[in-house]
Amino acid sequence: MAHGRYRNVFLASIAVAAASPASAQDALPQVQPERVRELVHLVRQDCGSCHGLTLQGGLGPALTPPALRDKPRESLIATILGGRPGTPMPPFRGIVVEEEAAWIVDRLSEGFPADQGAAR
């Protein structure tokens, strides 16, 4: 059921991203506010089970702006999508698309938004 819900939203957001000439990270919050809400909830709650709800770290490292300052954006996006072999960081490809991973990295770098709860 969870798979199905996410998959439908992915397809919608891929379709919108493909049709839109604007960069994905700008377009995403405008075209899919409900998906933004889901992504924020996903990062805060499910990434938060290792990185902490406040993203100050846990089994996984901190994901706060100071902690990420010296990390290249592309490698952070690659880490979200592909995971880090040899560590507990799993690949999220199939759960977030590349544009969404980039959006997450950009939001993390500036201070991640507060959770508004699960999708309704």
Next chain:
Amino acid sequence: MLHLIVKYMWWTVPLLLLSACATPQPVLRGTGDLGVVIERATGQVQVIETSGRKSLAQVSGLGDLSHASVVFSRDGRYAYVFGRDGGLTKVDLLTATIAKRVVQAGNSIGGAVSQDGRLVVAQNYEPGGIKAFDADTLELVADVPADYGTEGKRSKVVGLADLPGNRFVYSLFDGNEIRVTDLSDPRNPKTQRYPAGKQPYDALVTPDGRYYIAGLFGEDGLSMLDLWQPAQGVRTILPGYGRGEQALPVYKMPHLRGWAVAAGRAYLPAIGRHEVLVVELGSWKEVARIPVKSQPVFVMARPDGREVWVNFAFPDNGWMQVIDTFNNSLVDTLQPGRAILHLEFTPKGEAVWISARDDNKVAIYDTGTRRKLAELPAASPSGIFFTSRAFRTGF
């Protein structure tokens, strides 16, 4: 009658005033059917009662509870709540107030209470190690760093459990070791080290305090230490359970406790496989591997051991499955709500409380009929902990 009320009513005025000013007076009651529900996002806990299936009170100001866990004082009155942010809060269940609170580390995941009830011990990620506190005052009495290697590094500590003799056993996630620290003289801790498998992520001690089993993230197998014969060292059990196949992604680390033990066997979550592994205690023979819906997180036996209830990692965390331990088969599949994070059986197991984080509720199921008995509202609930843990080794 009326003249009696008038005659004695003047007493009630100062009494009411007194109770309004003084610290809350506990009602006269036992605590054996009490517990707490963590409301992770808001840093609060609810004090609940399993007999009435109701919430009694809410206590706030407990900090970051994103990976909170709870142990209980041996009198069952106080809950020690360990927060992610290193906060250790002693909550009085009878008055629903904070009795004591310290911030003891930068990053913490849980703790344990000593056999004699005098020490509460925290396991910390940052700085890596364990710390012991006076259970009454929360004064620091011992600080045992989890240093490893030759460069002065400190490991994250996982899988802490209490043992007879005021000893504590735990694992070093980064250091690949199991350690036993004797705190019978807390001012002079003595630690034994045992090399273990790669990246232990959590561990359990069997209810008799004999076997310590650490789940490994970094290899196919589990590390087992026989605490009655520790000189034999760590042995790998269920080696190569993944059969060399590519591991599936693990979106949430499983949790291990003595609840995995039922009918003389341990029911263990496979890492990176959608299976529950069943191993016979003592002989360590694989008895079965039970295919389940997704990556298991909590594989928890009902107190009588006849059933094992399983929840799953994101994104399949809306599901639960029930295993009959008599023939190791799946007997039920449930959808109690969205984002099932935890479950806790009542002391004798007639009901199970299940937290559904994304539905902001706790669902209570009858374990006989597997029908829902009640729901309680809770803000982003995660862990549920009942006072019956106070009397179990390894909880």
